[in-house]
Amino acid sequence: MKQLLCATFEGIDAKGVEVQFTATKGLPAFTIVGMANTAITESKERVKSALLSNGFTFPPKRLTINLAPSDLRKEGSHFDLSIAALIALGNYEGDIGNWYLFGELGLDGSVTENTLLYPIILSLANQGIITRAIVPNVSLSKLSKIPSITFYGVDTLSDTLNLLKSDTLPETKTHTSTFNFEHIVHNEKSYYFHEEYPLDFLDIKGQEHAKRSALIAAAGMHNLLLEGSPGSGKSMIAKRMVHIMPPLHNNEILECAKLEILEGKEPTFTPSRPFRSPHHSSTGASIFGGGAHKAQIGEVGLAHGGILFFDELPHFSKTVLEALREPLEDRHIRISRVNTKVTYDANFLFVGAMNPCPCGNLFSTVRACRCSDLEINRYKSRLSDPFLDRIDLYVQMHAVNSEDKPSVSSRELHSKVRQAFLRQKKRGQSALNGALSDAEIARYCPLNEDVQSIIDQAIGRFGLSFRAVSRVLKVARTIADIEGDVDIGKAHLLEALSYRKR
Template structure:
């Protein structure tokens, strides 16, 4: 046959639209033309495919070859189309059968030797293939990742020759098995942290309701250590959350099977740009906020970040999504993360320290704190001070409470929320707050007093109610009492 058609997948944000690879062989001077809006990596497939076909002991047709990647208006990038292009050429020249092409999709980058290399976005492609009801053939290094998506028949191959033998009925392909799919995630333990009982309690409340948190304290008080252990007390990921988080990480090629069902923890340096934080580029890729989807984004030394960079967090903190718009395309990425931030109380770091004297002037302290805008602070639910450890706390030999014990209480509180409203407390809308966060007369009086004294905004008012609901859930209470509300208000005093 002079024409062959092979199906594959491109990447467009979180989507993996279908791409039809068409190869046509015609008489004339030998040439290899690639059309269909290919980018540089795809155009270079001509040389990779030619060498791979020859090294696999097939004949590269000395004819006029035209390969079309449809639809023509969808940009094609990366080397994922090498394998389908090679198979289409071999089928069009009659060297391999095309019987299995209708019910199979192929993707993979070819080495010059004909070996197959891994591709980005294998999980996103698998999820798209599931809706199409087709078999997916990928490089063996990517097949295990795609196999995490239930309901998708995935096969792995190590070389072009292996795929051709399978198409000809003369061999079999690897059926991937994920050995780490059921392994329990391993997190650092809260038992390693000495003292800081109040801070641990605030982290427990944040974990229970999915709230954002800011810790302010002198150097060496354990802020970074506590943040690193925070994912270990979050509720266990369900399959949908695990698939979403893994699919986003797969788009950057950063997913590993050993990270399956492990809450992401991203800690970008304070020199990160706005594009690195929210995503972007000519072919938009997810940024740190999306890579932390269903996990934790830790911003250490918060005032050292550029103010322009921090301001891009305001919308995703509210919506849980980020849309990257470019002249030719638009990509939408999920970004439902928990923000955990840390900062010093002043430039030198020792304001309020029991033994070290602060050497900063009031004006320097005001400028330092002013690097974080009021609207961003208003969106951070919990703002607490982390005091320096006393000598007795530092020298004590006894270990603190283990993460497993804290996670048990957090899981119980989160289960109550899912049964009551189907979402964490942090995601409650205005009408849902009115429904699930009702107060008695004593609590209402306390909240009115707090609004007047702390000058709380409407957003802060709603966040206090959601915090109080999380405190009540941890206590196993169906109603919010003045005790629960008082603790929630205490967590907002940092905004005053």
């Protein structure tokens, strides 16, 4: 029995698959077993045509391909190459070694790419179970960004067979992920960013308090809720925040590219974080992921590492808003179905925008609000206290004034974010302030007696929960980082408390 290696997706992670082949006596047949989906079972015709087009003659035997483990559901046309190579090497007596093969076959034996190759191989690389692979030549430009793997590109099935039979492999190199972008270096690790701001904070006039909160939220990845009249600039601020986010490490850029492919886009490999803004009419499955037989990734998973923006927040269904509490707290989401259970990373910055009342004129100084107290209470009660407890920064935005002027650019804000990011890394933090655990809060957010007395008074006066206290401390830590201070002071803590919704 001969075997080669391939892989398939299980949720958002890849699982290795052994492609095994035997040719036994019996009526001539070609069978693929091992919970293969339609794309794999249809590969029999592609494999037959590719082999016959390249001068191979099928033996009058019973040919069986087994995809192990047999209890794992497999899918994808990238199994074509490994299946065809095993059949063609049926009579080969030499050792072919443990090779990973990925590629879809054309009827003439040409090897083409599959959209899932990049996320599958990246997942295998992150698990440390792949060191070399044979892949389509056309995929090398994307796949070569994945470090610590030696790739051998092929154009045809014949190239693949020659490579497997060869005693000496062609010269190639193990690629490392390096990018041509501006970067900062800490502990020999590069963190990349670019200073391109297609949407600039200079476009926003006034709203200094909201701009300050956007800077704090971006620097520490803190959840932000903006409340204000229509046209006050809530969406403008949210859309500009993605351009002032902290720099990305090599692996984070690769993960962002993986999410782009899972969404159906061509990967860009730029230090740009994702920005997801689902409509308030979106279903729970589209936002959180789901599916009857296979849990597909949703908006929450696609926003990992970036921003998830909910405009018109109270208009989202109550079910969606309450289900959002888990990823806001735990920074991952678990999708459970009868056939599958999948956990997605969901470490994103949540930004919500809402009007102060159904008509939107409650804060207006020139327009009268048409809403009754009952309508306003019903509108705001769609956001429960447990949900609001997970919001770090709450800002009320005033109406637009003719005297409002531009004050700060995205370039200036981004520079402050990078400086705060570097201070967090120099403290030895693996996560940004917004994602600190309780043990890390005790380590990185110590308070002296005077500052501790303020937080004690706030607990009694505002009825802060343990979660709220932790979030206030993390926001205060970020404010101190922005100001360049080593310790959290009174001014930092008081500003952090001012952002709590009461």
